[in-house]
Amino acid sequence: MRKIVIELSSVGKKFIMGFTGLFLCLFLVVHLGGNFLLLRHDNGAAFNAYSHFMETSWIIRIIEFVLLGVFVIHIVMAFILAKENRSARPIPYAVNKASENSSWFSRYMEITGGIIFIFLCVHLYNFLISQRFFHDYPSMYAAVKTIFHNPWYCAFYVICLVWVGLHLIHGFQSSFQSFGFRHPVFFPWIQRAGLLFVILIFSGFIFIPIYLYFAKSSTAVETSYFGQVSRIRDSHLKMVHKNVKIFSGSKGKS
Amino acid sequence: MKFSLKIWRQKNAQDKGSFVNYEVFGISEEMSFLEMLDVLNEDLTLKGEDPVAFAHDCREGICGTCGLFINGRAHGPLRETTTCQLFMRHFKDGEALTIEPWRAKAFPVIKDLVVDRSAFDRILQAGGFVSVNVGSAPEANSILIPKKDADHAFDAATCIGCGACVATCKNASAVLFVSAKVSHLALMPQGKPERQVRVLNMVKAMDNEGFGNCTNTGACEIECPKGITLASIARLRREYCKAKLKP
Numbered sequence A: 001m002r003k004i005v006i007e008l009s010s011v012g013k014k015f016i017m018g019f020t021g022l023f024l025c026l027f028l029v030v031h032l033g034g035n036f037l038l039l040r041h042d043n044g045a046a047f048n049a050y051s052h053f054m055e056t057s058w059i060i061r062i063i064e065f066v067l068l069g070v071f072v073i074h075i076v077m078a079f080i081l082a083k084e085n086r087s088a089r090p091i092p093y094a095v096n097k098a099s100e101n102s103s104w105f106s107r108y109m110e111i112t113g114g115i116i117f118i119f120l121c122v123h124l125y126n127f128l129i130s131q132r133f134f135h136d137y138p139s140m141y142a143a144v145k146t147i148f149h150n151p152w153y154c155a156f157y158v159i160c161l162v163w164v165g166l167h168l169i170h171g172f173q174s175s176f177q178s179f180g181f182r183h184p185v186f187f188p189w190i191q192r193a194g195l196l197f198v199i200l201i202f203s204g205f206i207f208i209p210i211y212l213y214f215a216k217s218s219t220a221v222e223t224s225y226f227g228q229v230s231r232i233r234d235s236h237l238k239m240v241h242k243n244v245k246i247f248s249g250s251k252g253k254s
Numbered sequence B: 001m002k003f004s005l006k007i008w009r010q011k012n013a014q015d016k017g018s019f020v021n022y023e024v025f026g027i028s029e030e031m032s033f034l035e036m037l038d039v040l041n042e043d044l045t046l047k048g049e050d051p052v053a054f055a056h057d058c059r060e061g062i063c064g065t066c067g068l069f070i071n072g073r074a075h076g077p078l079r080e081t082t083t084c085q086l087f088m089r090h091f092k093d094g095e096a097l098t099i100e101p102w103r104a105k106a107f108p109v110i111k112d113l114v115v116d117r118s119a120f121d122r123i124l125q126a127g128g129f130v131s132v133n134v135g136s137a138p139e140a141n142s143i144l145i146p147k148k149d150a151d152h153a154f155d156a157a158t159c160i161g162c163g164a165c166v167a168t169c170k171n172a173s174a175v176l177f178v179s180a181k182v183s184h185l186a187l188m189p190q191g192k193p194e195r196q197v198r199v200l201n202m203v204k205a206m207d208n209e210g211f212g213n214c215t216n217t218g219a220c221e222i223e224c225p226k227g228i229t230l231a232s233i234a235r236l237r238r239e240y241c242k243a244k245l246k247p
């Protein structure tokens, strides 16, 4: 493994970066598709069914491991590139007007990527770890509703998603350039498509937490339940576990 | 015209170096940037001080020897202009100018504003050539070349190896230079026999010199005095993939 990384040329590394980056873009599309189920007025039935499928299907398990691998490769490669790039200019310029020859989101891919990495950790903790592994909530829908009931989480998600967008404004078209695809007629269309992709995907992703925060819960029972959980969860987590067990015991897992 | 200059002075490769401030007077608008420095150097020589070392040769924008980082831009603020072809009328009278050498690990400073660009020579030795039989000159028109290929090859061949692409790149990547050399020869029939080994060897030589990786920011194509574009880098990547996939 170490040998492969060392033997990769600068061209090969960028190819891998572009390939993994585009794969992650595809993942975002699928992810958003699933999230849209949250907008249905069915008290989360469709979303829970979808989340149950994601939790139990072995095909999804395999895809998840591929996805994990792609993330790890993208991130490890990002670190290698960043380290090499930094050491290529040991003495910086005293005056450097970089903004006159390049866009800032293309120059700060490490920063936007780093913010995505922090976001990724929080996001995985919020849903994958606390719900799938520890069953902190009665259902995935309950987990989503509880978390986005908290204005700080809502703000955090919205802000982080903006950085994902900035990463992709440069990243999407850059990956085609990394593959050597640059046609005088088609490439400007790839750039436009990239911009449209970023705008559509991120208005979608950002809309959901904002909508859930402002949407009134459809039943009174639900409102009191979530009010209770978020209050308890803030002060003593242990109580939540107990509460959840009672709740899921009485209704069964959806 | 007069200018306040802040120039990087460094005795030799080992010296730490620092900025020194100078004032120059009596500069005419028709002087090139290098002629402005000549005026400064004459002044310094008369005072018995060490003149500022800077690299130059043709002074007509065709050799690639000159190259200064002026007020945060490689070869100064103009598009498609070498430092020697940059004229003082493009600056304001009394303007403060910060002048730095190209900064890259692969381009160590030799003295003041002069850097060692022999890394480029070693990359060229690795593959930037075509092998031909010696003897009497062949008939020039016996190999027909499509106009489109000839034009693209010529555009790539205009790269003068100045190193502005490396200097301006946030990662000090040399890929624009290498891509120009690879494109130039890959498009010509004379370059075809060594096409695959050439790109593999040149990329390897480039990586060995300690240049950074490309992030596709596009700064190089803005600063390149010869208008080499990212399309050239894309061609290098295609050439590289084709050569790698070839059994």
Ligand code: HEM
Pocket (backbone or CB within 6 Å): A014, A015, A017, A018, A019, A020, A021, A022, A024, A025, A028, A074, A075, A078, A079, A081, A082, A109, A110, A112, A113, A114, A116, A117, A120, A164, A167, A168, A170, A171, A172, A174, A175, A176, A178, B213, B214, B215, B216
């Ligand atoms: C949903 C998550 C992500 C997506 C969709 C994504 C997508 C992309 C794409 C498409 C590129 C362009 C590749 C190229 O230029 O060939 C890229 C580059 C990059 N990514 Fe990501 N990325 C994600 C997460 C991350 C994370 C978590 C990090 C860092 C910890 C990261 C760091 C980088 C860096 C540093 C680059 C620039 C590499 C270079 O050109 O030098 N990315 N990303």
Ligand code: SF4
Pocket (backbone or CB within 6 Å): B158, B159, B160, B161, B162, B163, B164, B165, B166, B176, B177, B180, B223, B224, B225, B226, B227, B228
């Ligand atoms: S590609 Fe342009 S900037 Fe780079 S060395 Fe050649 S002429 Fe100079």
Ligand code: FES
Pocket (backbone or CB within 6 Å): B055, B056, B057, B058, B059, B060, B061, B062, B063, B064, B065, B066, B067, B082, B083, B084, B085, B160
């Ligand atoms: S001195 Fe030859 S290009 Fe400037």
